[in-house]
Amino acid sequence: MESKAGASAAVVGGSIGGCAAALALHRAGYGSVTVHERTGGDLADRGVGIGVHGARYAELEAAGFLDAGMACVELVERQWYVRDGAGPGLGRRIRTDAFPFRTYAWGPLWRELRARVPDPVAFHQGSAVLSVADTPAGVEVRTAAGAVRHDLVIGADGYRSTVRDAVCPQARPRYAGYLAWRGAYPEGRLPGGERWQRDAAAYVVFPGGHVVIYRIPDGAGGHRVNWVLYAAPPPGLDLPLATPTSLPPGTLSTALCTHLTRLTHNHLPPFWARLIEVTAPDELFVQPMYDVTVEPGVSGRLALLGDAATIARPHTGAGAVKALQDAVLLENALAGGADPAAALARYDSARAALGRTMVDLGRRLGEALVTSTPDWPSLDGPALAAWWRRADAAGAFGGRRLPD
Numbered sequence: 501m502e503s504k505a506g507a508s509a510a511v512v513g514g515s516i517g518g519c520a521a522a523l524a525l526h527r528a529g530y531g532s533v534t535v536h537e538r539t540g541g542d543l544a545d546r547g548v549g550i551g552v553h554g555a556r557y558a559e560l561e562a563a564g565f566l567d568a569g570m571a572c573v574e575l576v577e578r579q580w581y582v583r584d585g586a587g588p589g590l591g592r593r594i595r596t597d598a599f600p601f602r603t604y605a606w607g608p609l610w611r612e613l614r615a616r617v618p619d620p621v622a623f624h625q626g627s628a629v630l631s632v633a634d635t636p637a638g639v640e641v642r643t644a645a646g647a648v649r650h651d652l653v654i655g656a657d658g659y660r661s662t663v664r665d666a667v668c669p670q671a672r673p674r675y676a677g678y679l680a681w682r683g684a685y686p687e688g689r690l691p692g693g694e695r696w697q698r699d700a701a702a703y704v705v706f707p708g709g710h711v712v713i714y715r716i717p718d719g720a721g722g723h724r725v726n727w728v729l730y731a732a733p734p735p736g737l738d739l740p741l742a743t744p745t746s747l748p749p750g751t752l753s754t755a756l757c758t759h760l761t762r763l764t765h766n767h768l769p770p771f772w773a774r775l776i777e778v779t780a781p782d783e784l785f786v787q788p789m790y791d792v793t794v795e796p797g798v799s800g801r802l803a804l805l806g807d808a809a810t811i812a813r814p815h816t817g818a819g820a821v822k823a824l825q826d827a828v829l830l831e832n833a834l835a836g837g838a839d840p841a842a843a844l845a846r847y848d849s850a851r852a853a854l855g856r857t858m859v860d861l862g863r864r865l866g867e868a869l870v871t872s873t874p875d876w877p878s879l880d881g882p883a884l885a886a887w888w889r890r891a892d893a894a895g896a897f898g899g900r901r902l903p904d
Contacts, residue, residue: 504528504529504531504838505529505531506531507529507651507652508533508534508651509530509650509651509653509654510533510536510641510650510653511525511534511653511654511656512632512641512653512656512657513535513537513538513655513657513658513806513808514535514539514543514623514625514656515537515806516609516613516823516824517805517807517808517823517824517827518535518537518657518806519614519616519617520805520824520826520827521805521826521827522535522621523565523613523616523618523827523831524827524834525830525831526618526620526621527564527831528830528835530834534650536624536628536641536643537623537626538629538657539625539626540625540626543607543610543625548682548684549604549605549684549714549716549726549728550604550605550606550609550716550819550820551604551817551898552602552604552821552898553601553817553818553897553899554600554601555600555901556818556821556898556899557602559902560825560828563831565613565824569612571612571717572604573602573603573698573714573715573716573717575599575600575699575714576599576700577596577699577700578597578700579595579700580593580594580595580705580884581702581703581769581772582704582769583706584769584877589770589771590769591704591768591772592877594876594879594880594881594884595881601701601714601817603717604716604717604820605716605717605718605724606820607719608719609820611719627644627645628643628644629642629643630642630643630662631666632653632655632662632663632666634666634800634802635649638801639651639652639802651840652802652840652841652844653801653803654803654804654805655667655805655809656805656808659673659790659808660744661807664804664808666799667794667799667803667804668797671794672744673744673790673791673811674792675744675789675790676788676790676791676863677871678709678730678731678788678789678871679731679733679756680728680729680786680787680788680789681729681756681760681784682726682728682729682785683776683779684724684725684783685725685780686718686723686724686725687715687718687722687723688722690725690775691774691778695771696771701713704772705869706876707873708731708870709729709730709732709767709869709873710870711728711729711730712727713726713727713775725775729760729763729776730815730869731870732871733756733759737755737759745788746787747785747786748785749781749784750782752781752784752786757784761777764776787814789813789814789866791812791813791863792811792859793809793810793811793856794808794809795855795856796848796852797809797851798847798848801844804848805823805826805827805830805851806822807819809851810851810854812859813863813866815862815866815869816858816865816896816898816899817898817899818896818897822855822899825902826851826854828902829847829850829854829903830851832847833846833850850903858896860894861892861894861897864892868890868891
């Protein structure tokens with residue numbers, strides 16, 4: 501690898517993708533790496549669930565971005581349920597299929613990745629980037645503290661990316677027309693939790709939506725129950741959400757909470773409805789669904805990574821995987837040459853191909869699982885398997901294999 505010890509790079513965004521990008525830059529030989537994360541609080545407190553397909557984990561472990569020391573729950577199967585009768589059960593199971601996923605909690609996984617970023621990397625929290633610009637003298641990153649120039653800058657600043665505005669100002673995330681209500685809480689709060697095995701994920705389906713439920717580590721040796729319910733809100737209730745945003749815990753309107761309660765009471769078997777009902781208000785938030793793929797996701801010595809470059813709906817089971825794969829591609833491209841602009845163009849070509857696949861899959865699964873659902877109770881196991889094969893025609897669920 502050609503030494504770049506005198507070169508300087510910056511990463512805008514210090515979440516999972518940002519930590520991975522910083523690690524990639526350091527390992528590619530950049531002697532000076534600075535990370536700017538706008539959030540000043542403890543990112544490790546975030547408890548949302550993340551799934552990583554076993555095959556993708558093996559690739560990311562081999563690339564040095566994930567390892568066995570990172571706490572996870574290993575799943576082996578997915579159980580599909582529909583409401584059937586009014587009894588206290590889990591509902592009628594219509595299919596069980598293989599589901600080789602590792603699940604993580606966002607905060608503990610971030611903490612592990614952050615710990616693997618070497619000390620020479622300067623990590624600044626509470627450092628919001630106001631603007632970036634590729635100038636003849638270098639890429640200028642401006643914060644409240646002033647402007648600093650670098651040889652290249654990676655935008656890993658998520659779906660409301662400042663760097664995206666500089667790379668491709670016309671690219672805007674598009675609202676998909678429905679929401680994800682999300683929650684996670686300590687496993688001990690779930691009544692009758694022993695009825696639902698730890699190594700299984702549940703897909704509970706209903707007209708116009710579904711809920712995905714699985715356990716994640718709690719960062720202290722135990723587990724949390726993590727759930728995501730997808731459905732459209734009542735007409736007009738989501739009008740402010742057309743502009744990319746999210747509703748963090750404690751900010752949900754009464755109407756959104758009432759609609760969630762109505763969905764669970766009307767459509768979920770009692771066990772799964774109760775599982776959602778015991779979520780505390782400060783554990784409940786809403787994530788509107790958006791799509792975007794930025795092509796090109798590079799401009800000179802500026803490049804995008806993770807959700808700044810590609811937002812695919814979480815149905816794909818590969819959100820964190822995509823950001824980590826981008827970091828692998830970035831490291832490989834930068835390690836292969838001295839000209840940062842040429843290396844970033846090579847990186848973006850590979851990244852964009854993966855991103856297009858995942859955005860398309862997210863849209864297909866969104867239609868199949870939310871906006872145009874089948875008559876679920878009429879499906880038996882083989883019919884559901886055939887329906888899933890049509891929805892995931894590219895076989896990309898959980899993420900595509902990294903290119904050689």
